[in-house]
Amino acid sequence: MPRREDLRSVMVIGSGPIVIGQACEFDYSGTQACRVLREEGLRVILVNSNPATIMTDPEFSDATYIEPITPAFVERIIEKEKPDAILATLGGQTALNTAIALHQSGALARHGVELIGADVEAIERGENREIFRTIVAQVGAESARSAICHTIAECIEAVDDLGYPVVVRPSFTMGGAGSGIAYDEADLRRMAGDGLRASPTTEVLLEESIIGWKEYELELMRDRRDNVVVVCSIENLDPMGVHTGDSITVAPSMTLTDREYQRMRDVGIEIIRAVGVDTGGCNIQFAVNPADGRLIVIEMNPRVSRSSALASKATGFPIAKIAAKLAVGYTLDEIPNDITRQTPASFEPSLDYVVVKVPRFAFEKFPQADPVLTTTMKSVGEAMAIGRNFTEALQKALRSLEKADAVFGWPADRADVDCAEALRLMSKPHDGRLSLVQRALWAGASMAEVFQATGIDPWFLDQINLINEVADEVRAAASLDEDVLRRAKRHGFSDLQVARLRGMSESGVRAARHGLGVRPVYKTVDTCAAEFAALTPYHYSSYDEENEAIASDMTKVIILGSGPNRIGQGIEFDYSCVHAALTLRDAGYETIMINCNPETVSTDYDTSDRLYFEPLTLEDVLEVVHVESAAGTLLGVIVQLGGQTPLGLAQSLKDAGVPIIGTTPESIHLAEDRGAFGQVLAQAGLPAPRHGTASSFPQAQAIAAEVGYPVLVRPSYVLGGRGMEIVYDDGMLADYLGRATEINPEHPVLIDRFLDDAIEIDVDALYDGTELFLAGVMEHIEEAGIHSGDSACALPPVTLGAADIGRIRDSTLAIAHGVGVRGLLNVQYAMAGDVLYVLEANPRASRTVPFVSKATTVPVAKAAARVMVGQSIASLRREGLLPESGDGGTMPAGCAVSVKEAVLPFGRFLGVDTVLGPEMRSTGEVMGIDDNFGIAYAKSQEAAYTGGLPTSGTAFVSLANRDKRAAIFPLKRLADLGFEILATAGTADILGRNGVAARVLRKHHEGPGPNGEPTTVQAIMAGEVSLIVNTPYGVGPRLDGYEIRTAAVNMGIPSITTVQGLAAAVQGIESLQRADAGVRSLQEHARDLAALRGGGHGTVGSS
Amino acid sequence: MTASRESAVLILEDGRIMRGERYGASGVTFGEAVFSTGMTGYQETLTDPSYDRQIVIMTSPHVGNTGVNDEDPESSRIWVAGYVVRDPSRVASNWRSTQSLDDRLVAEGIVGISGVDTRALTRHLRDHGAMRMGIFTGAHAMRRVEELCEQVRLSPAMMGADLTSEVTTAEPYVVPATGERLFTVVAVDLGIKAMTPHRMAERGIEVRVVPGSITAQEILALQPDGVFFANGPGDPAAASAAVDAMTGVLAARVPTFGICFGHQMLGRALGLSTYKLRYGHRGINQPVQDLRTRKVEITAHNHGFAVDAPRDQPFATPFGRAEVSHVCLNDGVVEGLRCLDTPAFSVQYHPEAAAGPHDAAYLFDEFVSLMVGASHGGDR
Ligand SMILES: Nc1ncnc2c1ncn2[C@@H]1O[C@H](COP(=O)(O)OP(=O)(O)O)[C@@H](O)[C@H]1O
Ligand SMILES: Nc1ncnc2c1ncn2[C@@H]1O[C@H](COP(=O)(O)OP(=O)(O)O)[C@@H](O)[C@H]1O
């Protein structure tokens, strides 16, 4: 059946900010959907609040709305754009839930909009676990015994039958939010409580625990003519009990016989039919009892999921793209297979390689969080690797994580490993469990013992044994000859691992290896195990015989991606890499992408001319460079777009003779090395906070005394604000050095004067050697001291005048010149009093590049890539890629204001203090854009947190003394806006004296009053509070503030922890009360901005 | 597996050579090199008689993970002439497993090789077509390459080979219907797989499996409700007995169903010719379209030859009109035939699907309805 002729315009709903359980895989699927729909000649209307996504680039849709993904806002957009249909199955749970809400409110019917991809009934049948169970039964399959409960009481009762441990799961939530395994009634009460809150339908499912069973996933697709294909089977190495998102997973399944697999396939097909997903994809999870093969269906997601992205990258079968085509009416047999181009999509991919995905966690950033892996997803990113066998794929995947301790290692002596202890520890799943397993097995633990402790299938355990045996062979070998090397390489050992085993240097091993001609070959991901010729160059390395990657004779540019998502380095960097690929291809270069993150657009095989799915280590990159240098000319490698990962490789790549495009490694060093950078600033006469480096406590004390408290301390050898703390006196200094880091000449500690009450300013700029293009100047809402990645910011800046921006421009130019930047530069300033201090400069694409691009409607990353390959800013202005005059520093008066807000994962890590600090902890961001700051800010809050800002109700306030004065005015305003103010005694007293009536609440530790007066926490838990303002005071989290903020997270109440945040919130509330925010597409904003620029208005601040 | 394992070498008739390690029995073996892209079901593949005289290359790198068991074999023995894999499993991990695949191969004297670039080999066969191969292990592997290559060229080719006598049952046997017996079917064993009678038995059919040498008269003497022509190895152009039997059965208008080799027999009985495919279809992910419903089924294939028939409209045959009922969407190869004036149809692939997806199981139901149709209102 050809495409439906009755559709003319389709609205695509994105997934919003990156949060745990819903990351950039939905940018990948959404971007594919937009591409496909436009190719089909449909008008595409996109809604997504996340500016860091590729899909929100104006060129991917006809109308791009960066607005909150809430039923209210989406309905406004529907009213305005009148789409024929909505495609909500590619935007994760967020899009799906929003679409359902719009259906239930009758909005879809009202505006005559059809839901395509999966209808509401199908979604209901798939997502509502009660209905789903009956379907599973209908098709003659089994579910785990369970009970649906709507109250805690029902839960307690149900457990009498199910017994402990019992799995508690809310329906309608993705990534297992609110779910867990309860081992006793206390657990149950807590989790069921969370679950009932987390579930829009306020029901939880209690389920018989089948922890330890084998876990599998199938990715299926079905079309209008009822053709069904299973695109991929995925086996979890970590058995049931660990969320698939947190599990090490393998494709295809490794330990199923055909009978078992076909049974699973039959059940899957029956289910997708019964549920009625008739034009799209779905994901179904199964559990298999290793003792007798009993098959249990766990759940289905009637939409494209995280696993669909993985499956697409693992097989070369683009699920999202095809789902979009099915949604508009095609059938599978009508859609050609992109890779073979001659065979149709109505087939099941066959793999002649093994794919391994490993999760990346961020527990180091949340010390108070429970690190045990369970049914709630906790990982923040993932890396995927492809090899010709499991051992090769696994070891490649582990080194792709860029975590030294994730890579297998072998102590000098087996006696150094405490097997008993290791076995004990591995019985609770946690980050790094596999290394424990590997060491224990190496040190003599039996497969039976390890299977006992972990439930990991013996086949996988034997593969780990194999790796251990090879390690022993490498260590024992008389000499590092070709056989030894080939065998090690065949099982995925890196040069570094071999070097450690042989007591050699990595470069030494590499030299020896190249000397022996032991190099990887590159195979092709072709969906068909070589049965047909592949026309798409999607490659992976393997130590095998035949190489398939034949270098072209073109001029090529290699772009290094940013690896697995992690806090501080996420989708924003992929954004810049993708833009470079697109624009350099347009400019006539052959673009070659290297990355190992399956969630991204950069690892989509048609983003670049060639894709190498490889770890981003020196060894792996050098080998790609080698094979690509066989013909044509390699212009060079771009390292400044993928964040710190590629940047860290710059020098060693250059040392290996690889040309680096753009800013040179020497210049990078100038910006990154504190001493060198100090020189640059001195020469330019730019002030930096006074600072020093201490390698002992006395020395630290001396420096602190000299620069003056408060000081900011951090270990010198970590990035991303890791381990950074603000210290107010010697006592805290001693405490920090004792607790947070070691201090000695090898590990010195950096001490900066901490600038109190300073305005932080983030700047992104382009420099071509002569001209500086100030791409964006962002004024942070929160004061300096809160990591740039965690604080909200506004563009154009709200309080800075033209003079300030002038100074910022001059300073930035001086730094760009002094460092020798070619391409992008990010500088963080702190304005204290009248001094503009330089905090740091990053000679690379920053987290804010996409936000800046959208707020100023300038493709900054594209321009940067062009500058890197030698084009001048002037020529780019002429070409039209950059505005012919002006830049982000000269935003015309009257232009729209954009606000970026960070989204934090505290809801996932209950018990973690939510106070923001110099260490970044946010996972994602949203953008609010509107005529004035107030509404833009309110939109950003609406987009970031369910419910957004309240427009009425009760505000509870508890302030640190130093904040009380500053807070009086905004609180007064809040009261005038009709809010009742509750406060702790001290705060209430000050407010009272300043004419703000406030009711006093008892402190948490005081307990309830004689006549049952509630404490702060009780009031919050009772749902009496709609807004919380609590600025931290004292050291350590275990104070009232902590209890209050935690309660706030539990109840999902907005909780503001800075006075600046409060002021912004009040403005937001005010504008919300005045008028409800309108919706405007980026394309419209771009037109307005162009008009304003043309119209020669004054610029921000000058009028 | 330690580095010091018996070495082995494989050589193709065009001289391509790859070195690896012995897998299974040691010794020497020859056969037609074919690749199979199935990711599951190696035990079913190995025991499929259609692989007689063929050396199977597994494109899936890991083989043997779940060992072997007593339930999954498709016949009483392993038929492949040799086995080429990349990464054989060192353990057998599955609750049904009774033995490791390695041990089973040794026990049945199947010579194999592991550790070679199976993908490169597959690409070679894809580009140069199926050809003969030899595997030599241990001392044999040390001999001069020219010498070994010569031996490969002297080994028998698949073209023109009549292998039915090698694989067919010596004595007839009966597979009783599960539950009430509704029909009796004579299944001509040209290399039948165990799952096939089972699929029929499930539908109330008593299956009388008979040797491939049986004549039409002998079949009709058994007064079956239907006749089934099984899959099997060899060149359909060289099989005359089965074609004669098929012709006689068609003339008697007994409902007839053929699969794989049996499908080629129907084709020849209808006067169509068969030809050798460049490298055949072997795998369990082949998209076949039913031209009537336009529905696509994912099917299990194992054929190196195919029937040549006009696809666009029905054509005349000695038994009235016939049409092409199914085609493979990958390459347009004819995958099914249906007689319009005689109760007979056939498919080139494996509806019994062992290994493989069960999408085509409905064909056995169609066979049943064909017999139902014939029994009332039918002209017998
Ligand atoms: N009955 C159960 N017993 C043990 N573990 C379970 C059970 N049900 C689910 N799990 C584990 O919890 C994880 C999340 O459950 P799932 O139903 O997939 O929720 P989500 O919608 O978050 O993916 C699964 O991947 C599985 O490992
Ligand atoms: N001297 C200082 N005074 C006040 N705040 C500071 C100072 N130095 C750093 N900060 C805060 O710490 C955050 C992280 O510091 P930064 O140097 O940017 O490290 P990172 O490499 O993690 O970005 C900054 O965004 C800023 O808010």
Ligand SMILES: [Mg+2]
């Ligand atoms: Mg799940």
Ligand SMILES: [Mg+2]
């Ligand atoms: Mg910074």
